Amino acid sequence: MDGEELTEHETALYDRQIRVWGADAQRRLSKSHILVSGLKGTVVEFCKNIVLAGVGSVTLNDDRLVTEELLSANFLIPLDENVYAGKTLAELCCDSLKDFNPMVRVSVEKGALSNFGVDFFDKFDVVVVSCCSLSTKKSVNEKCRKLSKRMAFYTVDCRDNCGEIFVDLQNYIYSKKKDDETFQCHLDYPSFVEAIAVPWKSLPRRVSKLYLAMRVMEKYEELEGRVPGETSAADLLNVQKLRKELCEAHSVSESQIPDSILQRLLEGRQEFPPVCAIIGGILGQEVIKAISGKGDPLKNFFFFDAMDGKGIIEDISEQKAQG
Amino acid sequence: MASEQHLSAIKGAKVLMVGAGGIGCELLKTLALSGFKDIHIIDMDTIEVSNLNRQFLFRQSHVGESKAKVARDAVLKFRPDISITPYHANVKDPEFNVDFFKQFNVILNGLDNLDARRHVNRLCLAAGVPLIESGTTGFLGQVTVHVKGRTECYECQTKPAPKTYPVCTISSTPSKFVHCIVWAKDLLFAKLFGDKNQQNDLNVRSSNVSSSSQQTEDVFERQIDEDIEQYGRRLYDHVFGYNIELALSNEETWRHRNRPRPIYVKDIIPTELIHENGDLDKDSIIGDSSVSAMATLGLKNPQDLWSLKENSKLFFEALKLFFLKREKEIGNLIFDKDDQLAVEFVTAAANIRASSFGIPLHSLFEAKGIAGNIVHAVATTNAIIAGLIVIEAIKVLQNNVKDYRMTYCLEHPSKKMLLMPVEPFEPNKSCYVCSETPLTLEINTHHSKLRDLVEKIVKAKLGMNLPLIMHGSVLLYEVGDDLEENEVANYAANLEKVLSELPSPITGGTILTVEDLQQELKCSINIKHREQFDEEKEPDGMILFGWTQALAVEKNYNGASTSQATSLNTEEDEELQFIPTQIGKKRKLSDNFITASSDNSCIPKETKIKRKADEVDCNNGNSDYGREKMEQ
Numbered sequence: 001m002d003g004e005e006l007t008e009h010e011t012a013l014y015d016r017q018i019r020v021w022g023a024d025a026q027r028r029l030s031k032s033h034i035l036v037s038g039l040k041g042t043v044v045e046f047c048k049n050i051v052l053a054g055v056g057s058v059t060l061n062d063d064r065l066v067t068e069e070l071l072s073a074n075f076l077i078p079l080d081e082n083v084y085a086g087k088t089l090a091e092l093c094c095d096s097l098k099d100f101n102p103m104v105r106v107s108v109e110k111g112a113l114s115n116f117g118v119d120f121f122d123k124f125d126v127v128v129v130s131c132c133s134l135s136t137k138k139s140v141n142e143k144c145r146k147l148s149k150r151m152a153f154y155t156v157d158c159r160d161n162c163g164e165i166f167v168d169l170q171n172y173i174y175s176k177k178k179d180d181e182t183f184q185c186h187l188d189y190p191s192f193v194e195a196i197a198v199p200w201k202s203l204p205r206r207v208s209k210l211y212l213a214m215r216v217m218e219k220y221e222e223l224e225g226r227v228p229g230e231t232s233a234a235d236l237l238n239v240q241k242l243r244k245e246l247c248e249a250h251s252v253s254e255s256q257i258p259d260s261i262l263q264r265l266l267e268g269r270q271e272f273p274p275v276c277a278i279i280g281g282i283l284g285q286e287v288i289k290a291i292s293g294k295g296d297p298l299k300n301f302f303f304f305d306a307m308d309g310k311g312i313i314e315d316i317s318e319q320k321a322q323g
Numbered sequence: 324m325a326s327e328q329h330l331s332a333i334k335g336a337k338v339l340m341v342g343a344g345g346i347g348c349e350l351l352k353t354l355a356l357s358g359f360k361d362i363h364i365i366d367m368d369t370i371e372v373s374n375l376n377r378q379f380l381f382r383q384s385h386v387g388e389s390k391a392k393v394a395r396d397a398v399l400k401f402r403p404d405i406s407i408t409p410y411h412a413n414v415k416d417p418e419f420n421v422d423f424f425k426q427f428n429v430i431l432n433g434l435d436n437l438d439a440r441r442h443v444n445r446l447c448l449a450a451g452v453p454l455i456e457s458g459t460t461g462f463l464g465q466v467t468v469h470v471k472g473r474t475e476c477y478e479c480q481t482k483p484a485p486k487t488y489p490v491c492t493i494s495s496t497p498s499k500f501v502h503c504i505v506w507a508k509d510l511l512f513a514k515l516f517g518d519k520n521q522q523n524d525l526n527v528r529s530s531n532v533s534s535s536s537q538q539t540e541d542v543f544e545r546q547i548d549e550d551i552e553q554y555g556r557r558l559y560d561h562v563f564g565y566n567i568e569l570a571l572s573n574e575e576t577w578r579h580r581n582r583p584r585p586i587y588v589k590d591i592i593p594t595e596l597i598h599e600n601g602d603l604d605k606d607s608i609i610g611d612s613s614v615s616a617m618a619t620l621g622l623k624n625p626q627d628l629w630s631l632k633e634n635s636k637l638f639f640e641a642l643k644l645f646f647l648k649r650e651k652e653i654g655n656l657i658f659d660k661d662d663q664l665a666v667e668f669v670t671a672a673a674n675i676r677a678s679s680f681g682i683p684l685h686s687l688f689e690a691k692g693i694a695g696n697i698v699h700a701v702a703t704t705n706a707i708i709a710g711l712i713v714i715e716a717i718k719v720l721q722n723n724v725k726d727y728r729m730t731y732c733l734e735h736p737s738k739k740m741l742l743m744p745v746e747p748f749e750p751n752k753s754c755y756v757c758s759e760t761p762l763t764l765e766i767n768t769h770h771s772k773l774r775d776l777v778e779k780i781v782k783a784k785l786g787m788n789l790p791l792i793m794h795g796s797v798l799l800y801e802v803g804d805d806l807e808e809n810e811v812a813n814y815a816a817n818l819e820k821v822l823s824e825l826p827s828p829i830t831g832g833t834i835l836t837v838e839d840l841q842q843e844l845k846c847s848i849n850i851k852h853r854e855q856f857d858e859e860k861e862p863d864g865m866i867l868f869g870w871t872q873a874l875a876v877e878k879n880y881n882g883a884s885t886s887q888a889t890s891l892n893t894e895e896d897e898e899l900q901f902i903p904t905q906i907g908k909k910r911k912l913s914d915n916f917i918t919a920s921s922d923n924s925c926i927p928k929e930t931k932i933k934r935k936a937d938e939v940d941c942n943n944g945n946s947d948y949g950r951e952k953m954e955q
Contacts, residue, residue, distance in 0.1 A: 013375055017701045072356075
């Protein structure tokens with residue numbers, strides 16, 4: 001990039017991955033700064049991946065006190081009350097992550113994500129948010145878009161044995177290799193607000209049912225003032241009502257969002273560790289691509305469901321819908 | 324998903340993981356988090372620095388320790404209440420027999436080589452335990468499920484042999500850098516530092532081979548008391564100058580090719596300059612394997628492209644260091660990607676040769692990757708694959724046969740999918756491993772010895788570890804610790820006998836039974852006598868039919884030897900893999916997989932470049948290299 005060379009130690013440590021993405025990508029990684037908010041299992045997997053990959057810094061934000069439930073898919077912290085009592089998730093994860101790769105600076109940022117101003121985000125190149133409300137997703141995404149530099153913004157959400165990633169790379173230019181030739185490519189991403197505003201009617205008929213179901217859940221939690229994932233089977237009737245309203249408003253059939261999916265999303269608050277590994281792995285790969293500017297990034301939603309084993313990309317954006 | 328039934332299946336399960344490397348670390352973590360309580364793990368490797376970027380259970384301070392043991396300790400830190408039993412051992416050791424395998428509900432492979440994968444496959448079939456197989460390379464990966472009688476076994480499908488190169492491309496007409504690497508590593512390096520008794524194609528390019536062979540042999544030997552500089556210059560001029568001139572004399576060869584340029588040392592480095600480098604005697608320690616020519620020359624960055632002159636200096640320096648610091652090893656050296664000096668020598672020689680042929684030069688970092696067949700590896704793919712393995716394992720434990728899937732992890736989406744599940748294939752009815760289809764062997768029963776049969780077929784092709792050969796009820800050969808002395812002597816004598824002269828003669832029409840008691844694999848071989856074999860196309864002097872190509876050597880460019888099935892315990896730290904080439908619902912059994920190469924620390928002992936049947940119109944069975952026509 002700007003000619004700074006990797007040290008001998010970096011070359012030795014990162015040997016196998018430099019052979020995948022090249023020394024210039026490795027240099028870009030080592031200068032990137034990443035903010036991560038909401039540290040449940042999937043995000044912990046993601047953090048492990050990018051710390052191993054050798055990013056410049058990772059800033060963790062999650063002031064929740066640790067509970068056994070929060071640790072169900074967390075391999076950074078022992079399931080031992082004597083260890084975790086009284087400490088926040090971010091603090092405990094920080095201590096272990098540092099250990100994975102001494103060359104990466106890992107730190108904790110306290111405070112509620114929704115309270116951070118636009119300037120705060122300026123120090124980062126990538127922002128990953130999880131376990132937060134619909135309005136926080138929207139507002140953080142909008143703040144990132146107000147900055148003069150281009151930010152990569154991701155949300156990730158896992159429930160039961162499935163999960164979703166949303167990506168906003170704004171106006172993104174990257175290089176791509178094909179048959180030994182390098183091409184410049186360009187992609188234009190909608191913001192989160194723009195994406196979820198795309199009328200359902202205009203989406204491909206076979207769009208992932210999870211996409212629609214997640215929008216219903218998100219909206220429901222927002223309306224009810226729930227913490228994401230704080231739902232149970234008792235909510236089913238009300239969620240079905242909301243589904244009806246939304247489907248009518250969008251003029252699509254309710255059968256697009258089967259009860260079985262809603263039930264799973266309502267009840268499955270416990271994360272399923274294999275799905276965390278899979279979604280956290282895909283997210284890690286995407287962030288590495290976005291930082292290095294190499295390879296096709298996914299646009300703009302990704303879904304994995306262990307029930308059918310498919311990992312699917314959906315492009316939910318206005319121009320796509322019109323075209 | 325986290326139903327009671329599903330949790331109880333996990334809690335009651337006893338699972339065996341084979342491999343605690345890239346996939347293994349991720350897998351052990353995900354199993355532990357998912358609630359598995361009784362996990363056994365086998366890995367014979369120790370931890371290396373280049374593992375640390377992805378094998379996240381290991382730290383710098385663990386370098387040199389057992390992977391299985393360190394992985395166990397690391398996972399117990401966050402899940403102290405589960406049982407993890409580590410074995411720092413080779414899965415092919417006899418203690419891991421069929422009875423050992425039978426105690427598990429499912430076997431999970433995170434291996435790095437075909438040989439061990441085949442071995443585990445056979446034990447799983449014999450023990451009747453389901454196997455989940457996996458592998459990654461770069462951003463690609465796959466998980467497959469193998470249940471005896473329900474799905475194909477690991478060896479049901481043909482796995483194409485790795486890339487091989489015609490001998491003439493390597494020895495006379497390289498057109499790509501990789502050809503220069505193969506030449507530098509398998510011919511020049513092997514000739515100078517390896518076993519002198521090995522056949523070597525380094526000098527076969529002259530049209531009057533026979534007359535000059537004795538003379539050229541001496542070129543490679545350092546004369547007694549010969550000055551090392553003198554020797555280096557003589558060698559340099561011979562391989563990069565004289566040999567190129569000789570090749571140029573074959574006009575026919577160059578009619579449609581760019582003519583190479585002979586390179587002589589005097590044109591590159593004036594005499595005095597060679598003497599400039601290396602005040603060796605002061606600083607380095609004799610016999611130190613970390614000796615580096617780069618270091619003494621002040622070349623720092625392995626990713627830099629060095630000039631022809633720099634490469635030439637590196638060549639002399641590396642050669643000198645081998646003779647001054649590692650003389651005892653000369654004659655037994657085998658190229659190893661972790662041997663710095665060997666990598667330097669091969670890089671330098673390959674680059675000088677590349678200059679000669681107008682091929683772009685490469686950095687040491689790149690040359691090392693090519694020479695060592697280093698598999699690209701990242702943490703994310705391993706994490707994803709490990710997650711998919713656990714999902715399949717849970718289905719297997721619940722016996723959800725209709726839900727089993729093989730899953731590909733792709734770099735570029737196919738039908739919008741990055742993770743693509745496919746229904747498993749049915750067993751291949753003509754698979755000699757999981758069905759009982761007999762094999763056919765064409766062999767000259769009047770010339771070939773039992774030893775040839777054992778080495779070239781039973782071990783190399785069938786991948787047997789401890790074979791036993793029977794003709795009717797007569798035991799012809801057997802290996803094991805519990806044999807009587809007279810039996811050992813008897814079998815040793817049989818090995819040297821021609822097939823038709825054995826106590827129970829093997830002739831055309833004979834049906835042999837070959838068995839491995841550890842793998843519990845038994846096959847029948849129908850013998851067909853055949854007089855003649857083409858030395859070029861059929862170098863083994865025998866042809867086996869009904870055998871899938873699976874074995875063909877994981878790691879050599881030249882596909883030189885078939886793998887040494889029994890004894891290569893060298894370290895390999897990567898996750899060799901198979902990746903899909905084309906994906907669609909209706910695929911033929913044969914075209915689904917390609918074999919990616921793996922780490923090259925497992926070098927076949929025999930490093931000559933064989934003239935294989937499919938690469939031969941090269942020289943039509945004689946040594947006229949001028950008429951070759953071939954493509955790679």
